[in-house]
Amino acid sequence: MQVSNSETNSNLPENSEKILSLALDLGKSMVQCGAEINRVEETVRHICSAYGIHKTQVFSVISMVYATVIEKNGKTNTQMRRIYSYAPNFDRLEQINALSRKICAERPPIEEAAAELKSIFVKKKKFRPTVCLGYIIAAMAFTVFFGGNFADSVASAPIALVIYLINAYVKSTGVNRLFFTALSSAAAGFLAIFFVHIGFGENANMIMIGDIMLIVPGLMIVNSVREMLCGDIMSGLLRLLESVMIALAIACGFAVAIITMGKIL
Numbered sequence: 001m002q003v004s005n006s007e008t009n010s011n012l013p014e015n016s017e018k019i020l021s022l023a024l025d026l027g028k029s030m031v032q033c034g035a036e037i038n039r040v041e042e043t044v045r046h047i048c049s050a051y052g053i054h055k056t057q058v059f060s061v062i063s064m065v066y067a068t069v070i071e072k073n074g075k076t077n078t079q080m081r082r083i084y085s086y087a088p089n090f091d092r093l094e095q096i097n098a099l100s101r102k103i104c105a106e107r108p109p110i111e112e113a114a115a116e117l118k119s120i121f122v123k124k125k126k127f128r129p130t131v132c133l134g135y136i137i138a139a140m141a142f143t144v145f146f147g148g149n150f151a152d153s154v155a156s157a158p159i160a161l162v163i164y165l166i167n168a169y170v171k172s173t174g175v176n177r178l179f180f181t182a183l184s185s186a187a188a189g190f191l192a193i194f195f196v197h198i199g200f201g202e203n204a205n206m207i208m209i210g211d212i213m214l215i216v217p218g219l220m221i222v223n224s225v226r227e228m229l230c231g232d233i234m235s236g237l238l239r240l241l242e243s244v245m246i247a248l249a250i251a252c253g254f255a256v257a258i259i260t261m262g263k264i265l
Contacts, residue, residue, distance in 0.1 A: 016053065018110045020069050020079050023047040026103075026117055027058075027065040028081040029096050034088035034219065037227055037235040040065065043100050050104040061235045062086065062242075085177070088219050095120045127168060135164040135214055143210025148203055155201030156210040159191045163214050181246050182253040184215050189257025197261075208254060215250060217243040 027044040031037070041058040044067055048056040055070040066080040099120070103113050139160035140153040148156070163184050170180060192207040201207050220243040228236030 015051070015110070016069055016071060016077050017079075019048055019051040019053060020067060020077055022103075022110050022114050022117070023056075024065055024067055024079055024081045025114065026096060026100060027060065027067075028083055029117065029121070030093065031060065031062060031065060031083050032086040032089075033093035033096065034086065034090070034223070035093055035096075036223055036230075037061065037232045038230050043097075046104050047100060050107055051110070062238050087177075092120055127165075132161065132164045135160040139163075139210045139214055141210075142213040143206055146206060146209045148206030148210060152201050152203050152206045153210070155192070155195045156207045159188050159195075159207065159211045160214060162187055162191060163211060177242075178245060178249045181215055181249040182256075185212065185250045185253025186257050187253075188212065189254040190261060193257065193261040212250060212254070215246075217246045220246070 023044045026047060027040045030040045030043060037060050040060050044058045044060075044065070045056045048067075048069055053069045054072045056067060057070070058065070058067045060066065063083050064080060065083070066078075068076055068078040070076050096117070099113065099116055102108070108116075136157045139156040143153045143156040144150075166180070166184050166187065170183065188211040189208055192201070192204045192211065195201045195207065196204040220239050224236045224239035224243060226236075227233075227239065
């Protein structure tokens with residue numbers, strides 16, 4: 001006689017469900033912050049093992065983390081977490097990694113670990129001056145690196161500020177990532193051409209190149225290749241496909257700006 005999943009799960013110790021829930025919440029958080037899939041799966045297994053789970057089977061891609069724990073008596077519990085959005089956030093990722101190491105070393109109460117994980121995602125102020133300054137410095141440096149002069153570098157600074165503001169106030173609303181990318185590149189293209197037209201900067205293409213580097217999915221491409229080399233073919237291909245689509249969105253945004261401003265000016 002086949003036993004239903006609900007009957008099987010109801011016979012498990014309560015802690016097994018809580019342990020798996022904590023591990024998957026932490027794994028989901030890692031994916032959302034841009035972690036590699038193999039590290040996510042490894043972290044989920046280590047946390048379950050630290051709390052005494054006999055065996056853990058984990059499967060993850062960039063849109064889902066799925067795991068089954070197997071008790072010594074053979075009973076199982078399965079849970080999953082659906083992931084709808086993610087973006088690189090190394091500050092949070094480092095905090096999550098530190099928490100996972102703490103869990104494996106100290107095995108704190110599950111409720112305490114869950115509360116600490118939740119505290120990492122407490123919303124902070126959207127406008128962060130240091131991050132904004134980083135956008136500006138990076139755009140100015142890339143503009144000079146790719147052949148722009150000092151005037152082009154200065155012109156790229158306010159455009160970088162606009163991209164940061166779009167990132168802070170538009171992207172956080174949960175808007176589609178492709179739309180957000182196209183909007184950022186179109187805004188950068190419009191402003192670069194306009195600035196050169198009024199004499200604020202000399203080479204619109206160099207200004208665009210400097211600012212485009214802020215939204216190029218370089219990390220995603222690197223992670224996709226790394227994951228495929230590590231054997232996570234599905235996750236790597238999904239990341240690679242998404243990075244190609246983001247690159248196309250960037251191209252479309254700048255194309256719209258160039259064609260529109262060409263007609264206006």
